[in-house]
Amino acid sequence: MIELRNITKRFGTYPALHGVDLAIHPGEFIALLGPSGSGKTTLLRIIAGLEVQDSGQVLFAGEDVSARKVAERGVGFVFQNYALFRHMRVAENVAFAFTVRRAKTRLPKAAIAARAEELLRLVQLDGLGKRYPAQLSGGQRQRVALARALAVEPKLLLLDEPFGALDAKVRKDLRRALRELHQKMGLTSVFVTHDQEEALELADRVVVMNAGQIEQIGTPDEVYAAPATPFVAHFVGETNLLPAALFGGDGAATEGGELHLRPHEIAIVGPGTVGAAEVLVANRFRKGAMWRVEGRLAGSDSFVEIDCPADAPVPAPGDTIRILPSARPKAFSKVPSDSSPQVSDLK
Amino acid sequence: MSAPVSAPTATTEGPLARFVLISLALIFLLLFLFLPLLAVFAQALRAGWGSYAAAVSSPDALSAIKLTLLVAAIAVPLNTVFGVAASWVIAKFHFPGKAALTTLIDLPFSVSPVVSGLIFVLLFGAEGVFGPWLRAHDLKIIFAVPGIVLATVFITFPFVARELIPLMEEQGNQDEEAALSLGASGWQCFRHVTLPNIRWGLLYGVLLCNARAMGEFGAVSVVSGHIRGETNTMPLHVEILYNEYDFVGAFAVASLLAGLALVTLVVKTLLEWRFDLHGTGARS
Amino acid sequence: MTTPSPTLALPRPRWRQPSVLPGFGLGLSLTLGWLTLIVLIPLSAIFLKTAGMGWAEFVRVGFSPRALTAYRLSFGTAAMAALVNAFFGLLVAWVLVRYAFVGKRVVAALVDLPFALPTAVAGIALTSLYVPNGWVGRWLTPLGIKVAFTPLGITVALVFIGLPFVVRSVEPVLADLGHEVEEAAATLGASRWETFARVILPAIGPALLTGFALAFARGVGEYGSVIFISGNMPGRTEIAPLLIVTRLEEFDYAGATAIAAVMMVTSFGVLLGINLLQAAARRREG
Numbered sequence: 001m002i003e004l005r006n007i008t009k010r011f012g013t014y015p016a017l018h019g020v021d022l023a024i025h026p027g028e029f030i031a032l033l034g035p036s037g038s039g040k041t042t043l044l045r046i047i048a049g050l051e052v053q054d055s056g057q058v059l060f061a062g063e064d065v066s067a068r069k070v071a072e073r074g075v076g077f078v079f080q081n082y083a084l085f086r087h088m089r090v091a092e093n094v095a096f097a098f099t100v101r102r103a104k105t106r107l108p109k110a111a112i113a114a115r116a117e118e119l120l121r122l123v124q125l126d127g128l129g130k131r132y133p134a135q136l137s138g139g140q141r142q143r144v145a146l147a148r149a150l151a152v153e154p155k156l157l158l159l160d161e162p163f164g165a166l167d168a169k170v171r172k173d174l175r176r177a178l179r180e181l182h183q184k185m186g187l188t189s190v191f192v193t194h195d196q197e198e199a200l201e202l203a204d205r206v207v208v209m210n211a212g213q214i215e216q217i218g219t220p221d222e223v224y225a226a227p228a229t230p231f232v233a234h235f236v237g238e239t240n241l242l243p244a245a246l247f248g249g250d251g252a253a254t255e256g257g258e259l260h261l262r263p264h265e266i267a268i269v270g271p272g273t274v275g276a277a278e279v280l281v282a283n284r285f286r287k288g289a290m291w292r293v294e295g296r297l298a299g300s301d302s303f304v305e306i307d308c309p310a311d312a313p314v315p316a317p318g319d320t321i322r323i324l325p326s327a328r329p330k331a332f333s334k335v336p337s338d339s340s341p342q343v344s345d346l347k
Numbered sequence: 348m349s350a351p352v353s354a355p356t357a358t359t360e361g362p363l364a365r366f367v368l369i370s371l372a373l374i375f376l377l378l379f380l381f382l383p384l385l386a387v388f389a390q391a392l393r394a395g396w397g398s399y400a401a402a403v404s405s406p407d408a409l410s411a412i413k414l415t416l417l418v419a420a421i422a423v424p425l426n427t428v429f430g431v432a433a434s435w436v437i438a439k440f441h442f443p444g445k446a447a448l449t450t451l452i453d454l455p456f457s458v459s460p461v462v463s464g465l466i467f468v469l470l471f472g473a474e475g476v477f478g479p480w481l482r483a484h485d486l487k488i489i490f491a492v493p494g495i496v497l498a499t500v501f502i503t504f505p506f507v508a509r510e511l512i513p514l515m516e517e518q519g520n521q522d523e524e525a526a527l528s529l530g531a532s533g534w535q536c537f538r539h540v541t542l543p544n545i546r547w548g549l550l551y552g553v554l555l556c557n558a559r560a561m562g563e564f565g566a567v568s569v570v571s572g573h574i575r576g577e578t579n580t581m582p583l584h585v586e587i588l589y590n591e592y593d594f595v596g597a598f599a600v601a602s603l604l605a606g607l608a609l610v611t612l613v614v615k616t617l618l619e620w621r622f623d624l625h626g627t628g629a630r631s
Numbered sequence: 632m633t634t635p636s637p638t639l640a641l642p643r644p645r646w647r648q649p650s651v652l653p654g655f656g657l658g659l660s661l662t663l664g665w666l667t668l669i670v671l672i673p674l675s676a677i678f679l680k681t682a683g684m685g686w687a688e689f690v691r692v693g694f695s696p697r698a699l700t701a702y703r704l705s706f707g708t709a710a711m712a713a714l715v716n717a718f719f720g721l722l723v724a725w726v727l728v729r730y731a732f733v734g735k736r737v738v739a740a741l742v743d744l745p746f747a748l749p750t751a752v753a754g755i756a757l758t759s760l761y762v763p764n765g766w767v768g769r770w771l772t773p774l775g776i777k778v779a780f781t782p783l784g785i786t787v788a789l790v791f792i793g794l795p796f797v798v799r800s801v802e803p804v805l806a807d808l809g810h811e812v813e814e815a816a817a818t819l820g821a822s823r824w825e826t827f828a829r830v831i832l833p834a835i836g837p838a839l840l841t842g843f844a845l846a847f848a849r850g851v852g853e854y855g856s857v858i859f860i861s862g863n864m865p866g867r868t869e870i871a872p873l874l875i876v877t878r879l880e881e882f883d884y885a886g887a888t889a890i891a892a893v894m895m896v897t898s899f900g901v902l903l904g905i906n907l908l909q910a911a912a913r914r915r916e917g
Contacts, residue, residue: 050814070817077818083811086916087833097819100829134916152819360823365730372726373738375719378767379791380741383756384748386766390759429665436658441648448662450906454670457898459852460750461872462677462891465879469676474884476676501669523652533653555746562749564855569876582751582855589755589859598759601752608747616740 001025002047002156002188007056009042016042017053018212024156024190029182031203032192035235038209040192044158047190049073060155076149078159082141084133090144091116091129097151119147122181139170146181157182159191163198175202196236200224208232233260240266240304242297247275247324259329263292263307267326268315276322279304281315295321387605391598402588402599410576411584411600414492418580419560422499427553430507435541437508438515439523449512455504464498464569471497490572495580498566503556510552511545518544547618558611562604677895680888693889697865698874702893705871708782709850712789717843720797721835727798728805742798745791750855757788758859780862785870788856793846800842804835837912844905848898 002024009017017039024030032040045051047058049070058066065073085093095116098107107115120126123143133141142162149157162178163171179202182189193199199206200220208215208223208231216228227233234241242259269276278298285292290307291314297304298320306323308314315321359365392399402408433452437445455463470476471488481488488494522544526536542549564582571578573587581600588597681689692698726732727739745753760767761778771778778784808831816826854872861868869877871894878887 048818050817070814071820071822075818077815079811079815081811083815085812085815085830085834087836096816096821096829100816100819100821100825132915148815148819359729368722369726369730369732372719372723376723376738376741379787379794380744382760382766383753383791384741384744386756386759387752390756425665429661432658432661433666435654436662439652440650440655448666451666451670454674457848457902458674459854459872459891459894459898461854461875462852462895465875465887465891466673466676468879469680469884469888470673472884474882476679497669501673504669520650520652527651536652537654558747558749562747562752564749564751565872568854569879582749585751585755594759597755601749601755604749604752608744608749608752611747612740612743615743616736 001059001061002190003057003059003062004043004047005057005059007043007046007053007058009039009046009051009053015212017046020056020212020214022207022214022217024188026188027186028188029179029202029204030190031199031206032190032209033194033196033199033206033236034209035194037211039212040207040209041160043209044160044190044192047156048075048077048158050077074152074154075156075158076152076154078142078145078149078157078162080161080164082133082145084141084144084148086133088132089129090125090131090133090136091120093133093144094119094129094147094151096148115151119150120144122150123147123177137170138166139174142166142174143177146178150181150185155188157187157189159189161192161194163193171198178202200236206236208235210235227260230258230260238263238305241302242277242304243300246277246297259325261325261327261329263305264290265325265327265329266304266306266323268306268308268321269324271322273322273324276324279306279321279323281317281319281321283317284314286310293321384605384609387598387602390594391602393598394595398595399599399602402593402596403603405596407576407579408584408596408600411579411581412603414495414579415561415581417492418496418499419557421496422503422560423553423557425500426503426556427507427549429504430509430511430552430556431549433508434511434515434545435537437512438518439520452505452508455501456509460502460563460565461569463501464566467494467497467501467570489570490574491578494570495567495578498570499560499563502563502566503560506556506559507549507552510548510555514545514548515541547621551615551618554611554614558608561607677888677892680884681892684885684889688885689889689892692883692886693893695886697869698871698890698893700866701869701871701874701890704782704785704869705851705894706897708785708789708870709847709853712786712793712850713843713847715786715790716793716797716846717839720794720842720846721801721839723794724798724801724805728802743795745793746795750792750853751859753791753856754788754859757784757791757856761787761860779860780864780868782861782868784860784862785857785868788860789846789850789853792853792856793850796846796849797839797842800838800845801835804838805831808834837909840908841905844901848901851898852894 002022004020004022007017007020008015020039020043022043032043034040042051046053049065049068049072053066057064060073085096088096091113095112098112098115101107117126117129120129123146125140125143125147128136128140133144136144145162159178163174166174175198178189181187191202200223203220205217206220206223207217210231216223216232218226218228223232223236227236233239239260239262242261244259246259279295280298281293281295282303283294287307289310291310293306293308293315295304295306295315296302304323360368391402433448437449468475468489471481471494472478473482473489475489488497522540523536526540531539561580562582563580564586567580568583568586571580571583573579573583579587581604585597585601585604588594588600684692723742727735727742758779759765761771761784762768763772763777763779765779768778776783778787812830812834813826816830821829852872854870854876857870858873861870861873863869863873871890875887875890878884878890
């Protein structure tokens with residue numbers, strides 16, 4: 001069980017983290033999701049011991065490890081740019097953790113070589129031990145970095161945007177491999193990403209962060225379908241931001257004067273429907289199984305994005321259409337403004 | 348985002364280790380770099396400003412200064428033009444033998460200064476390859492100013508090219524290609540696009556070339572004949588004064604050269620600072 | 632004459648890749664012309680002269696006892712100085728890249744001083760420091776250590792001369808290394824010393840070696856900064872370049888050229904070695 005209590009960290013005058021609390025259960029796969037500058041990498045590094053927090057505690061199984069150096073924390077860390085030792089062969093990279101152990105716990109050479117080969121087999125790189133990192137592809141290097149981190153038999157595996165620099169196909173394969181490894185070895189893993197698709201696909205729980213604070217912690221489903229704040233609604237999945245009075249409501253009954261609707265929560269209705277808003281279609285394109293229609297709200301500069309099923313006639317650029325929400329707009333439990341939260345009931 | 352380099356992280360040495368390392372480095376540099384520099388100025392002014400001024404303005408000193416400036420005024424522009432041409436060819440084009448050409452350009456660097464002087468003696472000395480021909484036409488190269496100029500040109504040959512080649516390689520061809528696509532001629536392209544891009548590297552290369560041209564000793568010593576008032580450059584004059592035990596005089600002239608070195612370093616630091624500000628091609 | 636059939640005519644293969652940029656012809660002619668005139672022809676004089684000497688004569692003058700002593704001295708002191716510079720140069724590069732301290736900018740600028748300062752100036756300055764009553768000499772004389780007019784003095788001068796080579800070689804590589812590999816080593820359990828010895832040092836090894844070799848090559852041929860502090864005693868403190876000058880003053884051109892040839896071949900050998908080493912490292916480590 002890993003606990004973070006009230007973690008604060010500044011870099012000079014820049015507040016990177018502000019009162020962050022998080023509990024990670026054994027065996028979980030957690031994603032720290034957020035834009036650049038949200039503090040997610042800083043948080044990860046604090047857990048590892050690569051940064052020291054200004055205040056707050058880091059607890060491993062109830063014990064405060066804040067004073068412990070990184071080499072003593074027993075965490076495996078996979079770096080964004082792999083950080084492989086370029087002058088060592090792949091097998092030597094992977095075996096590094098074994099070779100720096102104190103004499104007492106150090107294994108004989110043959111055992112070390114065997115363990116290294118075992119780890120390479122785990123990441124499907126067996127036979128490549130004699131190569132140098134420069135001779136491998138990006139995806140292979142990432143696997144080496146993974147195998148190397150696993151050599152410390154970590155309680156906790158931390159990954160910092162591990163798939164950022166790779167092709168889409170390679171990324172997919174590695175994501176699958178990581179998930180399998182996590183389950184097979186019973187690891188507890190935390191990984192940082194700005195790619196919400198990745199987070200939703202891999203994680204048991206997603207921690208959405210913004211500007212040094214946690215916006216929401218929840219399962220991928222919770223975070224997508226029940227966003228707690230406007231930021232989460234916009235960062236996870238796509239959301240349209242519409243003025244509250246748009247559909248003829250009295251405005252006062254909604255959150256801070258704004259409506260948040262996802263593209264598939266808007267329906268195109270016939271002319272003359274009460275309360276419908278007018279949209280001038282500017283563009284449309286295929287998006288997987290749906291058509292995405294983009295248009296400008298009549299009388300304003302804001303764009304609306306609407307998903308239409310492909311089996312019905314789809315509006316073309318230049319058409320004027322009418323829209324109504326087809327789902328209940330979001331009600332946020334945490335609102336930046338101080339207006340009292342109310343749910344509007346529009347039909 | 349990782350913390351800036353100088354901030355202590357969990358992976359740097361403890362403060363005690365850092366203090367020891369910094370102190371050790373500074374003591375070493377103090378002993379080997381700073382003290383000699385200080386010594387030059389201290390010894391030059393040991394007998395007061397009057398003696399200093401007299402030493403620097405003696406007729407022999409003045410003619411040495413004049414000769415040094417003349418030699419630099421010839422060698423530096425010539426090698427600059429060459430350096431620019433060579434870097435243009437090497438950095439912007441692909442052709443077989445490119446690596447060999449770069450190595451050849453570096454040759455004067457790897458040759459001892461004395462040997463650099465020797466080769467010109469072998470060519471143009473009294474018993475050299477062209478010796479009889481020169482004597483027949485009453486031309487003197489060795490033990491005369493032309494020899495000094497030649498030796499200096501040889502020695503400072505690579506400086507400008509060495510600075511420009513990596514710089515131009517890093518900058519690539521894109522700017523020039525853009526200029527050409529907009530209708531510029533070759534010379535316009537060079538004047539308006541390439542030259543501004545390389546101007547700081549060029550300046551630094553010229554400065555280094557000049558510092559070496561004015562300060563060269565070994566090669567010039569071999570070809571000059573040490574004729575006071577005629578074939579003595581400033582470094583040679585320093586040697587003569589020193590060997591005559593005129594220490595104040597020697598250090599006084601030396602201080603002028605040291606001053607030049609300091610100016611070169613200051614300009615270099617400013618240029619590097621400027622590079623960081625403008626981001627026009629990283630300099631290591 | 633028949634008209635050529637309108638088939639695809641592939642361009643004749645050119646010896647260089649075609650480029651849009653102009654000025655290749657002019658630039659190359661200028662470059663090669665100046666290079667030949669100023670560098671290649673003069674340098675060939677050495678080999679012409681040695682070729683004309685005959686092998687026996689070459690060995691007699693190029694490897695005479697006095698010459699051998701001079702080589703031993705030149706190579707020995709240069710190697711020693713380069714070693715000192717390798718150690719302290721690494722230290723200086725480390726401190727400049729990793730730490731922040733007062734006056735760092737000044738120090739970084741000063742490192743290049745041996746490049747910019749004329750060798751004769753350095754020579755007399757160092758001599759004035761290390762003679763028995765000089766600023767440094769006076770501390771060493773009571774300890775029985777003589778620097779000026781001994782091989783130790785030569786080594787000191789060569790340390791000054793070679794200082795920037797190691798620092799300039801190592802600094803960019805060290806800066807490029809970044810922190811990630813060190814952090815990786817730390818997460819894998821390595822102590823600070825282990826990280827330095829097994830991760831950082833091997834990574835900068837080639838650069839360190841290059842700096843060492845450059846400082847060595849420069850030290851072997853150095854003249855101006857050494858002749859003042861060495862005392863120039865034949866058999867004791869006579870460096871090889873000085874021997875060349877002496878021979879010249881005796882009009883013994885053959886002797887001078889033979890020694891010069893030996894020195895040149897050695898320098899080229901060293902530099903070739905560096906280039907090969909660098910190429911091998913680059914191939915392996917990308």
